[in-house]
Amino acid sequence: MQDIKIKAKNVQVHYGETHAIKDVNVEIADKTVTAFIGPSGCGKSTFLRCLNRMNDTIDICRVQGDIQIDGEDIYDPKVDPVQLRAKVGMVFQKPNPFPKSIYDNVAYGPKIHGLARNKAELDEIVEKSLRKAALWTEAKDRLDAPGTGLSGGQQQRLCIARAIATAPQVLLMDEPCSALDPIATAQVEELIDELRQSFSVVIVTHSMQQAARVSQRTAFFHLGNLVEYDETDKIFTNPEDERTESYISGRIG
Ligand SMILES: Nc1ncnc2c1ncn2[C@@H]1O[C@H](COP(=O)(O)OP(=O)(O)OP(=O)(O)O)[C@@H](O)[C@H]1O
Numbered sequence: 001m002q003d004i005k006i007k008a009k010n011v012q013v014h015y016g017e018t019h020a021i022k023d024v025n026v027e028i029a030d031k032t033v034t035a036f037i038g039p040s041g042c043g044k045s046t047f048l049r050c051l052n053r054m055n056d057t058i059d060i061c062r063v064q065g066d067i068q069i070d071g072e073d074i075y076d077p078k079v080d081p082v083q084l085r086a087k088v089g090m091v092f093q094k095p096n097p098f099p100k101s102i103y104d105n106v107a108y109g110p111k112i113h114g115l116a117r118n119k120a121e122l123d124e125i126v127e128k129s130l131r132k133a134a135l136w137t138e139a140k141d142r143l144d145a146p147g148t149g150l151s152g153g154q155q156q157r158l159c160i161a162r163a164i165a166t167a168p169q170v171l172l173m174d175e176p177c178s179a180l181d182p183i184a185t186a187q188v189e190e191l192i193d194e195l196r197q198s199f200s201v202v203i204v205t206h207s208m209q210q211a212a213r214v215s216q217r218t219a220f221f222h223l224g225n226l227v228e229y230d231e232t233d234k235i236f237t238n239p240e241d242e243r244t245e246s247y248i249s250g251r252i253g
Pocket residue numbers: 015018020038039040041042043044045046047058060
């Protein structure tokens with residue numbers, strides 16, 4: 001097994017009275033794709049958002065427990081959530097390019113985080129990120145065109161390019177393929193497999209086939225509990241818990 005990148009201990013999340021995450025303990029490996037699966041409302045997105053403090057932006061949301069990345073407590077008051085989110089990038093279900101050019105969508109993060117000393121360096125980051133996101137060939141002759149003018153699948157790859165442009169160490173993806181057709185889905189899945197060489201990738205998915213195809217480890221959530229977490233093969237062929245068994249065989253969820 002790879003080194004541990006993220007350690008979460010006794011994590012509880014409440015939205016007002018709703019207890020959305022119940023004492024979750026999990027260790028997420030570096031250079032590995034980890035899938036979060038489970039029925040709608042079980043807390044997958046909530047837990048994912050704990051990992052880059054996106055829940056901070058939701059007023060009624062209260063996160064308790066301990067989450068460390070590389071041994072550093074990400075909820076320490078010293079930690080700047082904006083810096084943290086550059087290190088722990090996120091891709092959402094619905095592609096959400098900024099109303100800016102393709103180039104500026106990707107250059108935005110590196111610019112605000114001062115990752116390029118000059119235009120040439122910035123150009124290089126933009127090209128590298130678009131190449132990694134498998135969008136360069138389609139985008140290179142229209143870098144000044146608006147990102148919102150791309151197809152849905154291209155927009156999602158643009159959002160991936162934007163997320164990786166800040167050289168993150170962890171990439172969180174919340175149902176990144178749910179708005180995509182099978183061809184774009186296959187491209188994004190291929191990309192996820194490549195990204196694993198450089199990052200720890202955590203993907204939420206409703207597709208069991210996708211979890212089985214792209215991930216090495218799978219966590220099954222149910223009613224706010226992390227029920228089972230193991231090698232993906234084990235979860236899908238021989239799960240320990242009855243609830244996991246029921247979910248993967250389509251009896252619950
Ligand atoms: N912003 C919010 N305000 C209040 N309650 C919320 C909020 N976001 C989520 N919840 C509640 O927290 C619980 C977990 O929701 P969450 O979105 O994490 O589930 P999920 O597993 O991602 O579901 P889905 O598969 O439908 O995306 C649910 O009961 C949900 O209603």
